[in-house]
Amino acid sequence: MxxxxxxxxxxxxxxxxxxxxxxxxxxxxxxxxxxxxxxxxxxxxxxxxxxxxxxxxxxxxxxxxxxxxxxxxxxxxxxxxxxxxxxxxxxxxxxxxxxxxxxxxxxxxxxxxxxxxxxxxxxxxxxxxxxxxxxxxxxxxxxxxxxxxxxxxxxxxxxxxxxxxxxxxxxxxxxxxxxFDCYGTNELIGILEDRVRWGLHQDAITDDQLRWIADASAGDARVAIGILRAAAQEADQRGLEQVTDEVVREAAPEAKAEIQRKNVEKLTTDQRILYDIIRDQGSVSPDDLYERYSGEVDDPKSNRMVRNYLKKMRRYNLVTATGKGRARMYSAVE
DNA sequence: CCTCCACTGGAAGATCGGGAAG
DNA sequence: CTTCCCGATCTTCCAGTGGAGG
Known part of the structure; x- marks a missing residue:
């Protein structure tokens, strides 16, 4: 493959x-x-x-x-x-x-x-x-x-x-x-066709499947190539000669989860605990979050430091904040 | 409206860890 | 070894903001 x-x-x-x-x-x-x-x-x-x-x-x-x-x-x-x-x-x-x-x-x-x-x-x-x-x-x-x-x-x-x-x-x-503007679907297909020609066996993937990947990528070539890679790897693992539609459809969330996983691995212990609390709670207020965090850790960092951690996690797109002022809630990105 | 206060994030200083100089 | 100096991390303090609730 x-x-x-x-x-x-x-x-x-x-x-x-x-x-x-x-x-x-x-x-x-x-x-x-x-x-x-x-x-x-x-x-x-x-x-x-x-x-x-x-x-x-x-x-x-x-x-x-x-x-x-x-x-x-x-x-x-x-x-x-x-x-x-x-x-x-x-x-x-x-x-x-x-x-x-x-x-x-x-x-x-x-x-x-x-x-x-x-x-x-x-x-x-x-x-x-x-x-x-x-x-x-x-x-x-x-x-x-x-x-x-x-x-x-x-x-x-x-x-x-x-x-x-x-x-x-x-x-x-x-x-x-x-x-730079987002790529159109046909432009993405062109980019994917090149990568297929250079990296995969001929006929490994159909034009329709490439079009599906391009549509699922919303103009982002990095996402498109990521999905193609995940699909090819999965097909390789299963010993397939050709990528099936099922593999392609599973590859899209897999490619995104891969990025998520890598980002979570970069977190320190304290940051990881905060992330787990936010994910388990679904949606949590800053005060509630710090309360739970302090209860779970022997030597909790200051409230201010937790805000720095949250800023970092938002940069990594692991956590989102909604509402301003007292209505602020944090939730994990799925 | 207005006031209150939970929340945010900047600034400044303390502390930590590691490498280098004495 | 100790002392000094650095960047990184963390804490303390605080001013600004804007929903919540009179």
């Missing part, structure tokens, strides 16, 4: 990206000054998830690297590296200079100094999920670093700039904005 698992992975970047010619051109021409050894304005890619922002950024940067001899590039996911320190560390890592920072206790701002000294050639840094950064001053720091070009990726342009400080916002006025 599966001949090559790589095209079914979320981070796979195809050699030839579909349905995004305009966006690729826009990003390529923004980065073009680097070809002549000049500084490129920052690019800001925004749009809903699964619309190819990350893919295009990687594709354009890879292409640039094949055309420029001395070019460093780095991809940083700000969801994972959400502090100033971690982001700077990753950026330094892209220059292979993190070895002289393997200690945590470097003097304040030494990372930025090291970075500015270490840049000797053009350096393109992609900051993905940049709206998840908790210390946005790092954007200002990177912006002011000579020789460094930024590609920023976010979901909502408005939300991003609402978070940023004034001085950062004004700096990014000149940024080239490239917006």
């Amino acid at each position: 599966i001949t090559d698992a790589r095209p079914l992975q979320p981070e796979f970047v195809p050699a030839d990206v579909r349905h995004r010619d305009g966006e690729i051109d826009a990003l390529t021409s923004t980065l073009a000054p680097i070809l002549d050894g000049n500084h490129a304005d920052p690019a800001l890619l925004y749009g809903p998830s699964g619309t190819g922002k990350t893919c295009i950024a990687r594709y354009a940067v890879d292409k640039l690297r094949s055309e420029v001899v001395n070019l460093h590039t780095q991809y940083v996911n700000c969801w994972e590296d959400y502090t100033r320190f971690k982001t700077l560390f990753r950026v330094l890592e892209g220059l292979n200079r993190s070895f002289d920072v393997h200690r945590q206790s470097t003097p304040r701002d030494e990372l930025l100094d090291k970075l500015r000294n270490a840049i000797d050639t053009a350096y393109v840094v992609v900051l993905d999920e940049v709206d998840q950064l908790e210390e946005t001053t790092v954007l200002y720091d990177l912006w002011r670093t000579p020789g460094l070009s930024l590609v920023l990726i976010a979901n909502e342009e408005k939300e991003l700039f609402a978070e940023l400080e004034g001085r950062v916002t004004s700096r990014f006025k000149t940024a080239i904005r490239i917006s």
Whole structure:
């Protein structure tokens, strides 16, 4: 069934990206000054998830690297590296200079100094999920670093700039904005057909089944590819030659549950207990939640810390909050 | 309307753990 | 070994918000 698992992975970047010619051109021409050894304005890619922002950024940067001899590039996911320190560390890592920072206790701002000294050639840094950064001053720091070009990726342009400080916002006025819209059903089918051709046996899945997956994905290519992967894996496990309709229909919730499971695994013990209480109760008020939590744990964290945990769980889309003020209720996402 | 107060999240300082310097 | 310094985590304090209930 599966001949090559790589095209079914979320981070796979195809050699030839579909349905995004305009966006690729826009990003390529923004980065073009680097070809002549000049500084490129920052690019800001925004749009809903699964619309190819990350893919295009990687594709354009890879292409640039094949055309420029001395070019460093780095991809940083700000969801994972959400502090100033971690982001700077990753950026330094892209220059292979993190070895002289393997200690945590470097003097304040030494990372930025090291970075500015270490840049000797053009350096393109992609900051993905940049709206998840908790210390946005790092954007200002990177912006002011000579020789460094930024590609920023976010979901909502408005939300991003609402978070940023004034001085950062004004700096990014000149940024080239490239917006991404959801894929249509036929576009998604085209993307899935490619992945099938590269990763599965011929005739493993029918056109109708691909259409069903595309419809179930609501324009999100990541979801679509996830469902395809889950279906192929399940069919593989059952020793089937072809994917059946039943397998495809079961794969959709399975692909979503997979993401959920991975996120729950990232929670700490206290966070996990809170999550379990919310899930068991169905819907619970903040006061009631903290009451139950304190009763269940020997050494409960403060109420304020629990609110931080809840914020994190909302970011992971494990928990939703409804109602404002005293009407606030928390419930688990199914 | 108005007041009350449960809830939120920012700010500032304490504490923890780990690595480095003395 | 101790001491110092860092980031990360956590607590304490508090101002702002907006439903609930007069």
